[in-house]
Structures are given as structure tokens and as C-alpha cells.
Amino acid sequence: MNRLSWFNTVSLTLGFAFLYIPMVILIIFSFNESKLVTVWAGFSTKWYGELFRDQAFLNAAWVTLKVAVFSSTLATVLGTMAAYVMVRGGRFAGRTLFSGMIYAPLVMPEVITGLSLLLLFIGIGLDRGVFTIVLAHTTFSMCYVSVVVSSRLVTFDRSLEEAALDLGCSPAEAFRLVTLPIIAPAVISGWLLAFTLSLDDLVIASFTAGPSATTLPMKIFSSVRLGVSPKINALSTIMIAIVTVGVITASLITKSSVARQRRAEQEAARAS
Amino acid sequence: MRRLILIAVPYLWLLALFLVPFVIVLKISLSDTALAIPPYTPTLDLSAGWQGIRDFFAELDFENFVWLTQDDLYWKAYLSSLWIALASTAMTLLVAYPIAYGMARAPEEWRPTLMMLVILPFWTSFLIRVYSWMGILSQEGFLNQFLLWTGVISDPLQILNTNTAVYIGIVYTYLPFMILPIYATLDRLDISLIEAAEDLGCSRASAFWLVTVPLSKNGIIAGCFLVFIPALGEFVIPSLLGGSSTLMIGKVLWEEFFSNRDWPVASAVAVVLLLILVVPIVLFQKNQERQQEAEK
Structure with a gap:
């Protein structure tokens, strides 16, 4: 079956139009001369200029980037460890609780994660700011990383590791020289996923940020609430x-x- | 020793930053509204923090949960969230299935590109994708301009800030989550089974209903859960696209916390939301396990 039937052509065309037209319109009107986002008044790049002159946006972008780099790196380390424990750890006390805590944040509504972390931070008297957002983002994105990495570890041929150990590697060397290069693509995509999740997050950051730090999604949200x-x-x-x-x-x-x-x-x- | 460290570090992290916070929410939901610590205490020191927690331990009762059943707002919000999540999951399925089907029937060399086109919006900021609809659905937005121009309507429709806009927003933002699992099952589907059904006298439509749909059941179920579970607690979509009459529990929780500053009630709202979510999450887990066993 090499040619698409008309039904499939129509559904693909309409489907991808639905997915992409809103974004195309959004992009076109970023070059609009007028302040109105719905009436075309000629080409202009002045909004980009205004954006780059707006210190509040630049600050928020910087905070967001810092949070994303730190939290995704930390989440990748912790998530890879967690995946290794899940796949190779064997039996240990509290394993069920551990796997539950890895999967639960994936389905937990953001409002609940945000609320619970905020109450924790206030409970232990931690000043809210960039640091608390990093802690919060690391916690939920390490679970995504561990899912991505463990799906790679499951299909991994263990005899390669055993061969390295037989040939005189220490477990740490075997991990560094054999396991890590093989699971590296999964670790990298885990990091990218964690990075994107952190860049994207509005709800959890709003709860855990406190008045001293504003991330880009928070800034976008507060200005978008007033209109386009x-x-x-x-x-x-x-x-x-x-x-x-x-x-x-x-x-x-x-x-x-x-x-x-x-x-x-x-x-x-x-x-x- | 090394193994112990390997287990202990992620374990303790999750205990401290996932389980303990949740226990705190539970405790606060059982404590009295009057005992709520002030929403903003920048000078809060460690000892006062512990004192605050100790106060919560002192007086635990179900008062807030009773309050949730007494005030219409909450149970209406739960019901309306359930309904919106259910209805929008069904709509997402209706939109996603033909796309996934078309992708699975597309020429082999197109499929990676089509896959990438579905995944791309997933990597794009959720907030931006919701925002993009604000300009389309507003009174003087594109949809109204287009409909006025074609003469379908004579006065602009109020779509933004209604539940309709919320449905559109959910379908749009969660569409990739529905397309991908369905596509994965349809892609593996053996075309000769459909040909066999047609050879044996099935019409195209009945071959579709009797062969294709049952064989893609797992993808449909997985996709529905992946849309339904996050849609239930959704906050961004109802607050940007919905109106003042849009009741969704994520928004109620947010407002209870940030506007009313009633932390015990917000915590109780969270606990009940989680209890509601346990049912679909357990069902989803069971379905995934069954599927994995079937593949073995």
C-alpha cells in the first residue's frame, strides 16, 4: 500500500493543520506592526526589540535557564541512579515503595506537587527562591529520566558488563567504560526531557518560587492573563x-x- | 557499601521531597483553618516552622472534608472537572484516531517525518500552545473573522472564556499523547488480517470495526489515560481559556491557596483530588502490566 487513500490524506492534512496553524498564526503576528494581535498592519520586528529591552523578561529568562541547567543535570544523575537500582538493584527492603515513588510523580497533578513542596519548604523554614525551584524540578524530572534510562537498561546485554568484570574491571570502571557509553543516548535524551520539562513548568515553579524569583513561564502567564x-x-x-x-x-x-x-x-x- | 549508597541517594531524595511533603499536605488538610500559618512569613525561622507543624499535629479532624461536602463549589468543581476531562478525552480520541490511522497507512519513508511532526509540539512550551489559542478564539480573533467573512455567522461568537475554549485547549495540547500510543499499535498491525476480513466478506467499515479497532484497543486505552489523568487536574487551560463559570478543581485549588489563602482547605481539596485519581491510575497501571505480559 504505497498511496494514501483520500480519507487518509484528508485526515492527515486536517490533523496537521490543526496542530500547526495556531503556531503559524502566532509566529506571523509576532512580526506585526500593530499592537493588536489579530489585525495585520505591516511587517516589523519592533516587538523583538522591545522584548530584548525588557529587563524583567531578561531576568526571568536567566532564572529559568539557571534552574533548568541545574535541575536537569541533578535529575539526570539521580534518575540514572534510580533506574540502575530499579533494573539491577535486585531485592531490597522498601523496593515497592521506591518504584511507587518513581512512578507516582509522573501522574501527580502539578497543583498537588507544587502545593506539597511549598508546604514542606515553609515547614522546614527554607527561603524560597531559585534553590527551591531547582529542588522541586529535580524531584519530578528525575522520575522521567529514570523511566527513559531504565527502558534502555532493560534491553541492555548484561554479559558485556560481566565480560568487563571478568577482564579485571572494578564495578565502577565497568560502569564508566561499558555501561555508560551504551546507555548514553538514553541518558542524554533524559537530560533533554528534564531540561524541557523545567523550562516549561509554570505551576510547580509558581508554588515553590516565592517572591524573590520569577521564571519565564511565570512572567508569560502573568502578562498573558491580561490578554494577548x-x-x-x-x-x-x-x-x-x-x-x-x-x-x-x-x-x-x-x-x-x-x-x-x-x-x-x-x-x-x-x-x- | 557502594550498592547501599546507590540505593540510598535517590531513595532518600524521593522520601524527603515526594513522600514527606505529601504527608504534610495530609496533616494540614486535617488541621483547623484557624490554625493556618500566615501565607507569607519571610522571617519564618526553623523553630517557628517546627512549632507550626507541631500545632498541626495537635488538632486533627475532618472538618475541612466536611466543609468540602457542604459548600456546593467544591463538589460541583469535582464533577465538572470529571466531566470536562471525560468529554475532552473522548473528543481527543475522535480527533487523534484518524491522524494515527493515516500515519500508519502512510508510505514507509514518510513515517519518521510524520512522527517528528507529532512530537515537535510536545517539546514546545505547553503555555505557548495554550496562549496561541487566545488570539484565535477571542471576539475579534481569527476564527470569528473567518466565520464572519464566510457569512456563516453575522455576529462574533463568544468562544474565549467559555467551556468550549477549554475543550479546544485540552484536545489541542494533549493530542500528541493520544496519537502516539494509537499509532504505535496501528503501526504493528498486520495488514493481511484486514485483507483476510475483507476477503471473507466484511465490508471496509465492518473490517475496521471488527479488526482494526479491537487490535488497537491497547493504544486507545493508554492514550485515554494519558489524556484523562492530567486533564483532570489541569490548571493552565481553564485559567487562560476558560471563563469565570469554568469550574475545574485545579483552578479551585490554586485560588483557594493563592487568593483565599486558606491552606487547610486547599490541602483537603488536593487530598480528595488524589483519591479520585487513584482509580484511573490503578486501572492504567493494570492495563500497562497486562500489555507487557501479553508482549512477552
Whole structure:
């Protein structure tokens, strides 16, 4: 079946139009001369200029970036450890509770996660700011990382690790030299996922931020609540552009590495 | 020793930052509204913090939960959240299925690109995707301009700040979560089964209902849970696209906390929301386990 039937063509066209038209409109109107986001008044990039002159937005972007880098890195370390424990840890006391705590945050409504962390921070008298947002983001994104990494660890051929141990590696060396390079793609995608989740989060950050720190989503939310504004369109366009470039690059990299692997396998098959 | 550290670090992290906070919510939901610590205490020191917690331990009762049943607002909000989440899950399924079906029937070399096109919005900021609909649905927005121009309507419709806008927002933002699991099952589906059904006298439509839909059941169930569970506690969509009459529990909790500053009631709202969510989450877990066993 190489050609699409008309029904499939129509559903794909309408489906992708639905997914993409709102974003296309958003991008087009970021270049609008007028302050109105719905009436076209000529091409202009002035909203980008205004955005870059707005110190509040720049500060918020900086806070968001800091939080995202720290929390996703911490979450990747903790999440990879958690995945290793889940897949290789064997039996230990409280394993069920541990796996429950890994999966529960994935389905927990953000308002509840945010509320509970805020009450904890207030309970122990921790000053809220960038640090508490990092703690909160690390906690929920480490669970995503551990799901991504453990799905790779499950399919991993354990005899490779055993071979390294037999050949005189210490467990730490075996992990660093054998396991880590093999699970690296999953660890990297876990990090990217954690980074994106942190950049994106409004609700949990709003609860845990306190008055001293404002993240970009919080800033966007408070200005969007008052209505649409071309400055937000400009900001959205920049964010969409970054994500698009990132996703396309990532998919090209995986594509070429898959092709390389396939070629290597073919050559190995021919050689044998 | 090394193994112990490996287990202990993530374990203790999750205990301290997931389980303990949740126990605190439970405690506060059982404490008295009058005992609520002030919403803003920047000078709060450690000893006062412990004192605050000790106060909560002192007087535990179900008063806040009784209050939730007495005031219409809360149970109406729970019911309306359940309804909105259910209805929008069904709508998402109706929109997603033809797309997933079309993707699975598309030429092999297109599929990675189509997959990427579905995943791309997922990586784009959720807030921005919700925001993009504000300009479309407003009184002078594109949808109204378009409908006026085609002559379908003569006066602009009020769509933004209604429940309709909330449905559109949920369908739009959660669509990838429904498409991907359905596509995964349809992609693996053996076309010869459908051909066999047609050879044996099924019409195209009945082959679809009798073969394709049952075989993609797992993807449909997974997709529905992936939309329903987060939609139930949704906050951003009802607060940006919904109106003052849109009642969703995530928004009620937020307002209870930030506007009314009633922490015990907000905690009680959270506990009840979680109790409601336990049912679909357990069902989802069971379904995933069954599926994994079937694949073995």
C-alpha cells in the first residue's frame, strides 16, 4: 500500500493543520506592526526589540535557564541512579515503595506537587527562591529520566558488563567504560526531557518560587492573563525556533547513527 | 557499601521531597483553618516552622472534608472537572484516531517525518500552545473573522472564556499523547488480517470495526489515560481559556491557596483530588502490566 487513500490524506492534512496553524498564526503576528494581535498592519520586528529591552523578561529568562541547567543535570544523575537500582538493584527492603515513588510523580497533578513542596519548604523554614525551584524540578524530572534510562537498561546485554568484570574491571570502571557509553543516548535524551520539562513548568515553579524569583513561564502567564500581546508572540517565536532546531538536529543525529550502525552490522555480517 | 549508597541517594531524595511533603499536605488538610500559618512569613525561622507543624499535629479532624461536602463549589468543581476531562478525552480520541490511522497507512519513508511532526509540539512550551489559542478564539480573533467573512455567522461568537475554549485547549495540547500510543499499535498491525476480513466478506467499515479497532484497543486505552489523568487536574487551560463559570478543581485549588489563602482547605481539596485519581491510575497501571505480559 504505497498511496494514501483520500480519507487518509484528508485526515492527515486536517490533523496537521490543526496542530500547526495556531503556531503559524502566532509566529506571523509576532512580526506585526500593530499592537493588536489579530489585525495585520505591516511587517516589523519592533516587538523583538522591545522584548530584548525588557529587563524583567531578561531576568526571568536567566532564572529559568539557571534552574533548568541545574535541575536537569541533578535529575539526570539521580534518575540514572534510580533506574540502575530499579533494573539491577535486585531485592531490597522498601523496593515497592521506591518504584511507587518513581512512578507516582509522573501522574501527580502539578497543583498537588507544587502545593506539597511549598508546604514542606515553609515547614522546614527554607527561603524560597531559585534553590527551591531547582529542588522541586529535580524531584519530578528525575522520575522521567529514570523511566527513559531504565527502558534502555532493560534491553541492555548484561554479559558485556560481566565480560568487563571478568577482564579485571572494578564495578565502577565497568560502569564508566561499558555501561555508560551504551546507555548514553538514553541518558542524554533524559537530560533533554528534564531540561524541557523545567523550562516549561509554570505551576510547580509558581508554588515553590516565592517572591524573590520569577521564571519565564511565570512572567508569560502573568502578562498573558491580561490578554494577548505581540511581545509574548515574539518570545514564543524565539522559543518555538529553538525547539524546532533542537528537535530536527536530534532526529538527524539519531538517523545518521542508526544508518551507521546498520552499515556496521552489514559489514560485520559480510565479513563473517 | 557502594550498592547501599546507590540505593540510598535517590531513595532518600524521593522520601524527603515526594513522600514527606505529601504527608504534610495530609496533616494540614486535617488541621483547623484557624490554625493556618500566615501565607507569607519571610522571617519564618526553623523553630517557628517546627512549632507550626507541631500545632498541626495537635488538632486533627475532618472538618475541612466536611466543609468540602457542604459548600456546593467544591463538589460541583469535582464533577465538572470529571466531566470536562471525560468529554475532552473522548473528543481527543475522535480527533487523534484518524491522524494515527493515516500515519500508519502512510508510505514507509514518510513515517519518521510524520512522527517528528507529532512530537515537535510536545517539546514546545505547553503555555505557548495554550496562549496561541487566545488570539484565535477571542471576539475579534481569527476564527470569528473567518466565520464572519464566510457569512456563516453575522455576529462574533463568544468562544474565549467559555467551556468550549477549554475543550479546544485540552484536545489541542494533549493530542500528541493520544496519537502516539494509537499509532504505535496501528503501526504493528498486520495488514493481511484486514485483507483476510475483507476477503471473507466484511465490508471496509465492518473490517475496521471488527479488526482494526479491537487490535488497537491497547493504544486507545493508554492514550485515554494519558489524556484523562492530567486533564483532570489541569490548571493552565481553564485559567487562560476558560471563563469565570469554568469550574475545574485545579483552578479551585490554586485560588483557594493563592487568593483565599486558606491552606487547610486547599490541602483537603488536593487530598480528595488524589483519591479520585487513584482509580484511573490503578486501572492504567493494570492495563500497562497486562500489555507487557501479553508482549512477552
